[in-house]
Amino acid sequence: MAELLDNDDPRFAFAALKEYAANSGALLRSHIEAFGFSGLETVELDVNAAKGLGTLLASKRYAGLVLDRYYAHAAAKWLAAHPTLGRLTERAARSGAVDLLLREGDGTLTGDDLAQEILEDVLRTHAPNLTCRTALILVDPPASDAAAAQRERARSLRASLRALGIETALRVVDANRPGISLPEAPAAEPDLLLNASVFGTDAVFSDEPLFCERCEAAIPSENVEPKSAGGQRLPEPRLLVETAARPLRSHLLIEARRRGIPAVSGFELEVARARAVIEAFLGRPLRNCVSATIERDIRLEAENIVLIGMPGCGKTTIGKILAQRLMRRFVDVDELVAQHVGKFKARIYREEGEAFFREKETEAIRTLALKTGLIISTGGGSCLRPVNRALLGLNGRFIWLKRPLAKLATRDRPIAIARGVAALYEERAPIYSSLADRTIEVSSIDETVRAILGEHA
Numbered sequence: 001m002a003e004l005l006d007n008d009d010p011r012f013a014f015a016a017l018k019e020y021a022a023n024s025g026a027l028l029r030s031h032i033e034a035f036g037f038s039g040l041e042t043v044e045l046d047v048n049a050a051k052g053l054g055t056l057l058a059s060k061r062y063a064g065l066v067l068d069r070y071y072a073h074a075a076a077k078w079l080a081a082h083p084t085l086g087r088l089t090e091r092a093a094r095s096g097a098v099d100l101l102l103r104e105g106d107g108t109l110t111g112d113d114l115a116q117e118i119l120e121d122v123l124r125t126h127a128p129n130l131t132c133r134t135a136l137i138l139v140d141p142p143a144s145d146a147a148a149a150q151r152e153r154a155r156s157l158r159a160s161l162r163a164l165g166i167e168t169a170l171r172v173v174d175a176n177r178p179g180i181s182l183p184e185a186p187a188a189e190p191d192l193l194l195n196a197s198v199f200g201t202d203a204v205f206s207d208e209p210l211f212c213e214r215c216e217a218a219i220p221s222e223n224v225e226p227k228s229a230g231g232q233r234l235p236e237p238r239l240l241v242e243t244a245a246r247p248l249r250s251h252l253l254i255e256a257r258r259r260g261i262p263a264v265s266g267f268e269l270e271v272a273r274a275r276a277v278i279e280a281f282l283g284r285p286l287r288n289c290v291s292a293t294i295e296r297d298i299r300l301e302a303e304n305i306v307l308i309g310m311p312g313c314g315k316t317t318i319g320k321i322l323a324q325r326l327m328r329r330f331v332d333v334d335e336l337v338a339q340h341v342g343k344f345k346a347r348i349y350r351e352e353g354e355a356f357f358r359e360k361e362t363e364a365i366r367t368l369a370l371k372t373g374l375i376i377s378t379g380g381g382s383c384l385r386p387v388n389r390a391l392l393g394l395n396g397r398f399i400w401l402k403r404p405l406a407k408l409a410t411r412d413r414p415i416a417i418a419r420g421v422a423a424l425y426e427e428r429a430p431i432y433s434s435l436a437d438r439t440i441e442v443s444s445i446d447e448t449v450r451a452i453l454g455e456h457a
Ligand SMILES: Nc1ncnc2c1ncn2[C@@H]1O[C@H](COP(=O)(O)OP(=O)(O)OP(=O)(O)O)[C@@H](O)[C@H]1O
Pocket: 309, 310, 311, 312, 313, 314, 315, 316, 317, 318, 334, 377, 378, 379, 380, 381, 409, 413, 442, 443, 444, 445, 446, 448
């Protein structure tokens, strides 16, 4: 695969926003490389698009350019202002945004909006289910550069939706401060909820529970169990589409899927964009069976593997071995708490008590929530707090290590000793079970590792 897509001649480049090259740009680039397309040069541009974008577009150095979405509107404006050097596709003209440029035989550039193409494909696929054909787009308040870019994106989305016959309303949500301002009346019962904001994605900011109308369950905050009063209310859509590529799945997305509402994540859209970029550069489609496997691998590589289960079931032991085999970073939540507090786990319990430990445990989990590719061994009680479950679920897949109670280690495990393993199991088994994406019956260490690795082979 790698040879097939090798691109020795650096004729293709990725124009990345210098300040964010380590996150948004790096993500798309790593997806492109995961498909086996190598040799993509990175051109770092200033936060002020006027500073370097025009020079890059006017130079004839590259046969193809993929742009960070940050520059999409500036690039479209540049092309419109320089008709002798390039043109916009109909779609890009409609959205007013360009994220891909290809050089034609006569040396001019054609600018297209690939993200928009992918979104339109998704909407067309789901169109039969959109009965009232109305959409609500969530955007951030215009407080930062990133928010301004997102609002531009929202304008593009509206144009595309209009072209598909879908009426839209914008709703500004502020994930940092509770409460919603409504610059325009929202559609009464939108079919489609398009989340172009960080709302529901930034678990680290959001301390307020997020709610959906007509829904008792909500996204929990801290130790608060879901309830239906207060918080930010959103209508229940027939389809949720999100544009932020991180986390892998937002709170909104998890909640939508839990209730059987089709939902497309920003991460999935970004992987599809990486594939579309390569196809555009190569001028041919990638074979479906090959890219389906690669797309699955990209997801598996990005996802944290979160080991859950009773104290002493083997989460730490198995986690360490998994990390070695998969060449991934290993993190043990108990170990992280001990490091943060500066005392061994048992001493924290003895000197500070369980409530203190649980606070520190949530703090530790919060630092892991938006990381990717980790093997995380939780503590036996890490899944008790709803907020911990929500945080670990943003980028993680839960594997429940189920080991016969008689075999569970209890040494140095004060809670298991104090409450008794059987009573603990009765209380926790329903939580592990409802959370688990996979349940592994623990046998020998080796066999257990092999069972988990089966999926990654
Ligand atoms: N599959 C297994 N077969 C036999 N022994 C095992 C197995 N898995 C773990 N062990 C042993 O069980 C003990 C407990 O394992 P470990 O510390 O990994 O559990 P844990 O789930 O991380 O516990 P805690 O919730 O307290 O962090 C260790 O002595 C380990 O060597």
